[in-house]
Amino acid sequence: MIFTNLARKNGAASTLALAIALATGGALAATALETPAFAQKKEEESKPEYSSGFIEAYKPLEAIAGTEPLDYPTLKAGFPGLSAAIENDDDRYAAGSFIYSNAARQQDQPVALQGMEMMLQSGNVPQEKLGQFNFVAGQLAYSLNDYAKARTYLQTAADAGYTDNDPLIFVAESYFAEGQPQQGLTYLSELINAKVAAGETVSEEWLRRGLAQAYNNQLASEANKYSSWYVTQYPGADSWGDAVAILLNTGGYENPEILDLLRLGQRVGVLRDDQLYLEYVEAADYRRLPVEVVSIIDEGYAAGKLDRTDPYVIDTRRQAAERAAQDRADIDGLIADANAAGASINTVLAAGDTLLGLERPADAETFYAKALNMPGVNTPMVMTRLGIAQFDQGNYAEAEATFNKVEGARKAIANLWAIYATQQAAEATM
Secondary structure, three states: OOOOOHHHHOOOOOOOOOOOOHHHOHHHOOOOOOOHHHHOOOOOOOOOOOOHHHHHHHHHHHHHHOOOOOOHHHHHHOHHHHHHOOOOHHHHHHHHHHHHHHHHHOOOHHHHHHHHHHHHHHOOOOHHHHHHHHHHHHHHHHHOOOHHHHHHHHHHHHHOOOOOOOHHHHHHHHHHHOOOHHHHHHHHHHHHHHHHHOOOOOOHHHHHHHHHHHHHOOOHHHHHHHHHHHHHHOOOHHHHHHHHHHHHHHOOOOHHHHHHHHHHHHHHOOOOOHHHHHHHHHHHOOOOOHHHHHHHHHHHHHOOOOOOOOHHHHHHHHHHHHHHHHHHHHHHHHHHHHHOOOOOHHHHHHHHHHHHHOOOHHHHHHHHHHHOOOOOOOHHHHHHHHHHHHHHOOOHHHHHHHHOOOOHHHHHHHHHHHHHHHHHHHHHOO
């Protein structure tokens, strides 16, 4: 298995910490009931009107709540009676506030959720607080593993305009926690697409979380999608290294595809360890591309990624160097054979591949272009290498267009190449 640091950085499970300090009550502290005189009908419609039966049930509990140390079991035993005494929405809001506040202080999350739900059901939550209250209800439901209920409250919080603590990511997290990674990724994808369409910045945490879930749950197509988003939105060693390593792990590729993917990793500079260099050496094959094998081994040595005392690497480099000298001596003859009228597609491709390894991309492009029009051509492979030859010449727009034409199993590889070509083109104009 090729190393990727993504799984180490983002575990499949997520620990959801409550974003609001429930134990302290805070802005959601219990409502203090007014004296019985205020239970009468008042002229001010904004004044709450508690029923006399509710006040009678509330007062003894209020006294218990005010004593230290708090006898919470006794207080909790009175909550059902308080709920049973509710006659109107003012009663319901006050009861919910009292129950929520006291239960939250004791970290009694099931009862705290009941209290929060009573407040929301009352219709008395101030409009400006609806988002916050729904968010707290969603997090309480999440902590109780009631993920369907959590999603409803969290989505309602977001719809009410609540943005603190990023409620929408917790909707996706609820699917992940429930063991429904595909549903979570689909939901998260919709959020990301909306952000991209609006020209807004997508949270890096969203992208990393989605990528980790896709990778850890072996959802290859989702991993490719999130990798592409990640390197596009946050290009850098971490994102590109993850994208290359994950595609290498999940693509099911043979050596020709691995070679072109690791060529990208080499050009971006994200071959992270000896295993990636050794994969590159094997995919290039010193018998076919000895010049490139020597080059990548020397790069691995210089980067401190390959062990200079490793017998396999030493022997492979020696044999590759011998063949590289022969390739350089024979290249003019190979070019002549590939240009001949009756040249086979294998000869034409050998010329293109050898010239690309010799860092003669303009000459390689000529033969890849010729091969595309020959019978029996592996179009996706040749199109990929044509794009690489164009890229190595600095013709980034042409390379991007070429990569975008690649179909089939290589499409994901070509897509990453196209993204990198776009980024290099942008840097070149700065």
